[in-house]
Structures are given as C-alpha cells and as structure tokens.
Amino acid sequence: MKFDTPAGSNPIDRMSVVGRAHSRIDGPLKTSGRAPYAYEHQGFERMAYGYPVGAAIGRGQIASIDTAEARRAPGVITIVTSPDAGKLDKGKFNTAKLFGGSEVHHYHQAIAVVVAESFEQARAAAALVRVKYSRAKGRFDLDEELKHAPLTGGSSGEGSAAPPVKRVGKFEEAFAAAPVQLDATYSTPDHSHAMMEPHATIAEWNGDRLTVWTSNQMIDWGRGDLAKTLGIPKDKVRLVSPYVGGGFGGKLFLRADVVLAALGAKAAKRPVKLALPRPMMANNTTHRPATRQRIRLGANHDGTLVAIGHESGSGDQPGGGPETAVNQTELLYAGANRMVAMRLAVLDLPEGNAMRAPGEAPGLMALEIAMDEMAEKLGMNPIDFRARNDTQVDPAKPERRFSERQLVRCLREGAGRFGWNRRNPRPSHVRDGRWLVGMGVAAAFRNHINMASGARVRLGRDGRVTVETDMTDIGTGSYTIIAQTAAEMMGVPIDAVAVRLGDSDFPVSAGSGGQFGAANATAGVYAACVKLREAVAGRLGLDPATAVFAGGKVRGGSHSLDLRQAAAQGDLVAEDKIDFGELGKTHQLSTFGAHFVEVGVDSFTGVTRVRRMLAVCAAGRILNPVSARSQVIGAMTMGLGAALMEELAVDPRFGFFVNHDLAGYEVPVHADVPHQDVLFLEEADDLANPMKAKGVGELGLCGVGAAIANAVYNATGVRVRDYPITLEKHL
Numbered sequence: 046m047k048f049d050t051p052a053g054s055n056p057i058d059r060m061s062v063v064g065r066a067h068s069r070i071d072g073p074l075k076t077s078g079r080a081p082y083a084y085e086h087q088g089f090e091r092m093a094y095g096y097p098v099g100a101a102i103g104r105g106q107i108a109s110i111d112t113a114e115a116r117r118a119p120g121v122i123t124i125v126t127s128p129d130a131g132k133l134d135k136g137k138f139n140t141a142k143l144f145g146g147s148e149v150h151h152y153h154q155a156i157a158v159v160v161a162e163s164f165e166q167a168r169a170a171a172a173l174v175r176v177k178y179s180r181a182k183g184r185f186d187l188d189e190e191l192k193h194a195p196l197t198g199g200s201s202g203e204g205s206a207a208p209p210v211k212r213v214g215k216f217e218e219a220f221a222a223a224p225v226q227l228d229a230t231y232s233t234p235d236h237s238h239a240m241m242e243p244h245a246t247i248a249e250w251n252g253d254r255l256t257v258w259t260s261n262q263m264i265d266w267g268r269g270d271l272a273k274t275l276g277i278p279k280d281k282v283r284l285v286s287p288y289v290g291g292g293f294g295g296k297l298f299l300r301a302d303v304v305l306a307a308l309g310a311k312a313a314k315r316p317v318k319l320a321l322p323r324p325m326m327a328n329n330t331t332h333r334p335a336t337r338q339r340i341r342l343g344a345n346h347d348g349t350l351v352a353i354g355h356e357s358g359s360g361d362q363p364g365g366g367p368e369t370a371v372n373q374t375e376l377l378y379a380g381a382n383r384m385v386a387m388r389l390a391v392l393d394l395p396e397g398n399a400m401r402a403p404g405e406a407p408g409l410m411a412l413e414i415a416m417d418e419m420a421e422k423l424g425m426n427p428i429d430f431r432a433r434n435d436t437q438v439d440p441a442k443p444e445r446r447f448s449e450r451q452l453v454r455c456l457r458e459g460a461g462r463f464g465w466n467r468r469n470p471r472p473s474h475v476r477d478g479r480w481l482v483g484m485g486v487a488a489a490f491r492n493h494i495n496m497a498s499g500a501r502v503r504l505g506r507d508g509r510v511t512v513e514t515d516m517t518d519i520g521t522g523s524y525t526i527i528a529q530t531a532a533e534m535m536g537v538p539i540d541a542v543a544v545r546l547g548d549s550d551f552p553v554s555a556g557s558g559g560q561f562g563a564a565n566a567t568a569g570v571y572a573a574c575v576k577l578r579e580a581v582a583g584r585l586g587l588d589p590a591t592a593v594f595a596g597g598k599v600r601g602g603s604h605s606l607d608l609r610q611a612a613a614q615g616d617l618v619a620e621d622k623i624d625f626g627e628l629g630k631t632h633q634l635s636t637f638g639a640h641f642v643e644v645g646v647d648s649f650t651g652v653t654r655v656r657r658m659l660a661v662c663a664a665g666r667i668l669n670p671v672s673a674r675s676q677v678i679g680a681m682t683m684g685l686g687a688a689l690m691e692e693l694a695v696d697p698r699f700g701f702f703v704n705h706d707l708a709g710y711e712v713p714v715h716a717d718v719p720h721q722d723v724l725f726l727e728e729a730d731d732l733a734n735p736m737k738a739k740g741v742g743e744l745g746l747c748g749v750g751a752a753i754a755n756a757v758y759n760a761t762g763v764r765v766r767d768y769p770i771t772l773e774k775h776l
C-alpha cells in the first residue's frame with residue numbers, strides 16, 4: 046500500500062483498541078522468565094560456549110597469536126583467531142571490521158574466539174591466549190584532531206552526501222549586526238548505550254545454512270551484513286531475535302558476537318553460544334560520539350532571533366560519520382539568517398554510531414542551554430522567548446510546512462501543570478534548608494522518519510488473527526501495539542491476536558530505531574489487514590468498501606457473518622507493506638515537546654538531585670498511553686544520566702574507554718528519579734501514515750539534559766557548559 050495522500054477516515058479512527066491503555070501482552074512471559082532472550086534459547090544438541098578475546102592496543106598490528114597453551118586447557122574444542130580467519134568482509138553498516146585480518150583498528154576489537162565445552166572453560170582458556178602486537182601511534186584526542194578536521198555534511202539519509210555547510214540568508218553579517226549576541230561553546234562526552242542485555246548470539250550451521258538467535262534491533266540489516274561479512278548468500282542466513290533486552294541504537298547493526306559465534310560454530314561443528322562480556326562492550330561495540338558545539342545566536346531587543354549558527358565537531362573511525370548534533374537547529378526556531386556546519390575528526394577510538402536520538406539528543410543539550418542563556422540576556426521568560434521564535438514552516442524552505450507542530454502548546458500547558466510561575470528568574474535565590482532550588486525548561490524536538498514496513502496476517506478458522514513481521518520489540522511495547530492494530534482492523538478482541546516478531550523468515554519491517562519503529566511497523570500491519578479484510582469480504586460475498594468488522598463479526602448490508610465462517614474452508618492469509626510517496630517530502634514530519642525540571646543543589650557539597658520532571662509531548666496519535674509513557678519516562682531517565690552522570694572516560698595514551706563496565710559508567714538508578722510526569726497532547730497526524738502516529742520513544746530524551754542544566758543554573762547561578770554536570774564543575 047502506497048501512502049501518498051493524507052490519511053482519510055479509516056478503521057483505526059474508532060480507537061476502540063488502539064489508543065487505549067493496554068499492559069504489555071508479552072509482560073507475563075517476561076516477568077516469569079519464559080521469554081527467551083538471545084542467550085537463553087533451548088533445545089540445542091551439544092551446545093558449545095564461545096568466549097571472545099579483544100585487542101589490548103588501540104591501533105596497530107597483531108604480530109603473532111600463540112594459542113598453544115590455550116588449546117591444551119581443559120574443555121577447549123577450537124580457537125579461531127583473527128589472522129587465521131583471513132580477510133572477512135565488512136558489513137555495510139559497520140565502520141570498523143568486526144573480525145578478520147591482522148590489523149587492529151580499535152581497543153577490544155575482536156581478535157580471537159575460544160570455543161569450549163563450558164562457559165568457564167572457554168573464559169579460562171581465553172586468558173591463556175598470548176598475543177604480540179606492534180603498536181602504532183593512534184589518534185585518540187578529539188580536541189587535538191578537531192583542529193585540522195575537515196567539514197562534513199554526513200549523509201542525507203539516502204546515503205548521498207549532504208552539503209558540509211548549510212546556509213540561509215547571511216549569517217555572519219546578521220550575527221555581527223545583532224544588538225544582543227550569544228557566542229558559547231558546549232561539550233558532550235562519549236556515551237555508552239549500557240543496555241541491560243549484552244550482545245549475545247547462539248549460532249548453528251545446518252550444511253551451508255546458518256541460523257543465529259541473537260539480540261538485534263534491525264533484523265534485515267543484520268541478516269544482510271552477516272551474509273556479507275561471511276561471504277555467503279543472504280538467503281542462507283536466518284536471524285531470529287524475538288526478545289531484545291534493550292538496544293538504544295547499540296544493536297542497530299551486526300556486532301562481533303554474531304560473527305564470532307558463527308565462525309566458532311563452523312569450526313567446532315556444533316552450535317555455539319557467545320555473549321560479549323560486559324567489560325568488553327564499551328570498547329568492542331559502538332558508542333555515542335563526544336561533541337564540541339559552538340552556538341551563536343543574534344537577537345533583536347524584542348526577542349526575535351535574526352541569526353542562528355551552530356557548528357558541531359565530533360570524531361569517528363576512518364570512514365565513519367559525524368554526530369549530527371546540528372539537526373534540530375535547522376528546524377526548531379525561526380530566524381532569517383542561519384548556518385549549520387559539522388566537522389569530523391578521524392579517531393582510532395572505538396566506532397562511534399547511533400545512540401538513542403543520535404543528533405538531536407546531544408544537539409539539544411547544547412542548543413537549549415544557549416536558548417536559556419539568550420533569554421536571560423534579553424530579560425525574557427525562556428518560554429516566551431521560545432514562543433516568540435516559533436515557526437510553522439521549515440525556515441530554509443518556507444513552502445514546506447510542518448505536518449503538525451504544537452511546540453508552543455507543549456511549553457504553555459507544561460508551564461501551567463508544572464507551576465512554572467513559581468520559578469524565580471533570579472538564580473541562586475530559592476532555598477529549601479541546605480538545598481538551592483531551581484527550575485529549568487527546554488524544548489524537545491525529534492524528526493519523524495517514514496520507513497517501508499511489511500507484515501503478514503492470517504485469519505484462522507478459530508477466528509484468531511496471527512501477525513508475523515520481522516519487527517523487533519526492544520522493550521518498547523511492539524508486541525502490544527501491533528496486537529492492538531490488528532484487533533482494531535479486524536474487529537476482534539486483543540486477546541484473539543497472536544503476534545510473532547523478530548524472525549527473518551517474516552516480512553521485512555521498519556525495525557526498531559530512530560523512533561520510527563512503532564508508527565511504521567503498525568502502519569505495515571494496517572496495510573496487511575486492509576488486504577485481509579478484502580479477502581474476508583470477498584469470501585463472504587460482501588463489499589469490502591462498506592463491510593464493517595466488529596465484535597468478531599463482519600457486517601455488510603443486512604448480513605452479519607461470524608469471522609470464523611470466512612476461514613471455514615481454510616486459513617486466509619494476506620501480506621502487504623506500507624510504502625511512502627512524496628507526502629513526507631512536501632511536508633516536514635517532526636515531533637515536539639517540552640521538558641520541565643526542578644532540581645536541588647546541595648549548597649555544601651554541590652550534589653545535584655532532580656526533584657521533579659515533566660515532559661509534554663505532541664507526537665501524533667499515541668497508540669498506547671501505557672507503553673508510550675514508559676518510553677518517555679525511560680528517555681527522561683536517560684537524559685538525567687546524560688546531564689549529571691554519564692561519561693566514557695578516554696585514556697588518550699592508549700586509546701580506550703577506561704570506565705568500561707557498569708561499576709565505572711554511571712547511569713541513574715530509581716533513587717535518582719523521584720517523580721516523573723508525562724502529558725501527551727491530543728494530535729492525529731494525517732500526513733504521517735494511516736495510523737496518524739509518529740515516534741515518541743526518543744523525543745522523551747531530547748532536551749531533558751538542557752532542562753536539567755538550566756535548572757542547575759537557576760538554582761546556583763553557575764553556568765556549566767560541559768556535560769556531565771558533576772559537582773566539581775559548579776563549586
């Protein structure tokens with residue numbers, strides 16, 4: 046089904062199942078431990094265990110690997126080393142190689158896998174693998190490398206290069222002439238996804254056919270890249286990932302666990318299971334790259350922005366891409382003269398890549414402090430200042446309107462609900478005992494992306510509906526909203542729908558990433574259900590255009606037939622996908638919100654405690670308020686981590702992240718998050734898709750960090766522009 050005209054009224058509009066609060070249908074399986082995660086699939090014969098060895102240098106060559114002692118260790122079946130594996134290909138979505146060859150591109154890059162009868166034996170033997178390196182000088186210092194880094198546009202989404210500097214009007218002149226100016230530089234550190242479930246895989250060969258049970262957000266990408274890496278046809282590879290214990294972008298792509306398990310299984314001629322040990326994850330896999338961002342704002346005294354400039358620098362492995370931290374600055378505020386630019390340094394640190402809301406998350410951490418600073422210079426309420434500079438069109442292309450944009454309403458309604466009028470605009474003037482108390486606000490913005498997405502639906506003679514798609518549920522609630530969609534479309538109760546996900550044998554979906562999963566995957570299920578409705582009506586001799594599906598029955602004219610009758614002579618199966626035409630190009634599809642935060646800063650120790658948080662979101666139709674809220678409060682928690690705690694510490698001598706486990710890489714715990722509130726504004730986006738929904742899972746992260754930073758400033762009067770805002774920075 047091609048989506049190229051605004052969604053008219055359709056069965057989803059009934060909202061009798063969609064849009065209602067439903068607990069996760071997979072909840073009981075998960076809470077009782079019966080949902081199999083990658084490492085837990087059962088039923089294999091003679092399972093062997095793999096343990097990876099990671100490079101102990103940041104860059105250089107493997108001179109030799111001595112496996113003699115390791116091979117003699119108890120229980121060892123086989124060892125595959127990177128030089129022995131030869132030149133394996135690189136996945137389309139991988140920047141550095143996952144395995145193969147003698148070159149070391151980054152610390153903890155996989156260089157060997159030990160396969161043994163037990164996990165403990167494999168781990169013990171891995172410690173006996175002796176490696177000699179010849180170490181090369183690496184580029185590990187972002188600030189140093191940015192001094193001579195070239196401009197880059199990154200890619201524009203279809204893989205074509207975007208212009209390295211984007212301009213509207215005359216930024217430099219307008220900034221120089223502006224009566225009120227802000228020129229400030231902000232920095233964000235490298236972040237780790239730190240998801241609960243590590244990267245893990247069970248691999249099994251059956252002749253030349255390979256099946257992997259793994260933990261991956263994007264089944265079809267992973268399948269393609271596994272085939273490409275191993276040099277085998279894609280149709281010989283099956284990838285199964287029904288449950289994913291968190292991803293945050295760290296599992297968008299094929300990672301070393303899959304390749305090592307596959308090679309280990311081939312060499313051992315047995316199924317092999319392998320998980321990346323937690324201390325290897327930060328350096329072996331990807332991370333959100335650190336940024337250095339310079340923002341210049343020029344405004345008239347009435348608060349009208351006349352010049353907006355945002356330059357961001359980040360680094361990555363050779364051939365990698367920039368952290369696109371200037372994304373939101375192109376679209377968030379009006380302003381006649383604009384400039385955004387990015388620089389990309391070459392680094393030999395581990396591969397940088399997408400982490401939840403790549404681009405906007407670190408970009409708004411900077412831009413929304415800058416907006417707070419400018420509001421203060423102007424003597425304006427930061428909410429009025431943002432509202433003054435609202436735009437309903439793309440500032441670079443005024444003919445492109447936003448499909449829906451309720452930023453100002455998010456700010457105003459949030460202000461009322463949060464009690465913003467109780468904020469004292471003079472910093473460091475509110476006390477509660479030893480605590481300095483402050484409030485902060487920030488805008489939230491994240492683009493919505495349309496992705497083709499397919500599904501297959503089946504109506505059984507028992508009247509039950511089964512949905513199959515390779516869509517993943519990474520803890521987000523995909524199972525539930527897909528069941529809701531099929532139930533609404535076919536007019537059956539939600540418990541008459543079975544949902545099967547995360548298998549490359551099923552139709553290719555949008556997958557889980559970039560907050561595009563929920564809206565696109567359900568739109569694909571919608572498309573398949575439209576076909577199934579036609580098949581049902583056809584069998585029963587009804588007009589599909591006027592047939593009404595409700596209460597397990599189909600009504601047409603004076604006929605009312607039980608759905609089961611349609612499948613009486615055999616199951617009815619329909620498959621389709623949603624495809625997008627030009628609508629998303631003629632209009633700008635984005636999601637908006639506002640974050641409000643109250644903090645207390647201990648006036649003696651400098652410790653910051655978040656006291657209250659509120660997010661107001663406008664993101665199209667909310668498919669399930671329970672799972673959507675869960676996404677948003679999770680994202681707010683992640684933003685709290687980014688503001689106050691999270692930082693991968695780089696050792697610039699040896700080129701690795703020092704705090705590469707959950708003891709050293711701090712993330713918030715429940716006690717850090719006392720009170721969160723989420724409000725969804727009513728919205729149905731006709732131009733987005735037939736569900737009239739957009740993404741929300743990343744919006745909740747976008748802007749939170751700055752709202753906290755602004756609250757800390759309001760509490761203390763000390764402006765910290767370098768994240769995380771740890772206590773020594775504002776003492």
Ligand code: MOS
Nearest residue numbers: 294400401558559
């Ligand atoms: Mo998200 S960083 O695209 O999983």
